[in-house]
Amino acid sequence: MHKRVRIVPRTTVQRASRDHFLVEKCIHSQLTAEMTQEDPDIKILLDHAKDLYSSLLRRKMTLTDDMLCNLYPTRDCY
Template identity: 65%
Template sequence: MKAVQRALRGHLLVDKRLHSQLIDEMIKEDPDIQILLDHAVEMYTFLLRGETM
């Protein structure tokens, strides 16, 4: 069971890093993407709190 947990944790860490690299490359090509990402994070935070914008 521990081996499965370690494998899954490792997979999630690699997946997170790959997504980070992809987003970094996208931002380099089009800096306006950062504005959209910031807005998405803001909206997500509001939703988690049960608030509306």
């Protein structure tokens, strides 16, 4: 017996990936909102993580720089 191979068009895969990403982003936003209502300190940590991630993507900072910022809070960070 031979199994039939089904070829899925690229646009179908792209749409499914995009839809999956949008649903995941929505769920993440809802969880974040609930967590920050329960504990406002979490908002500070999430903001720090977002700033660090942005800086890493823009190559303005490395993880070593971030660790130095935590050790020496007077350093100009982000």
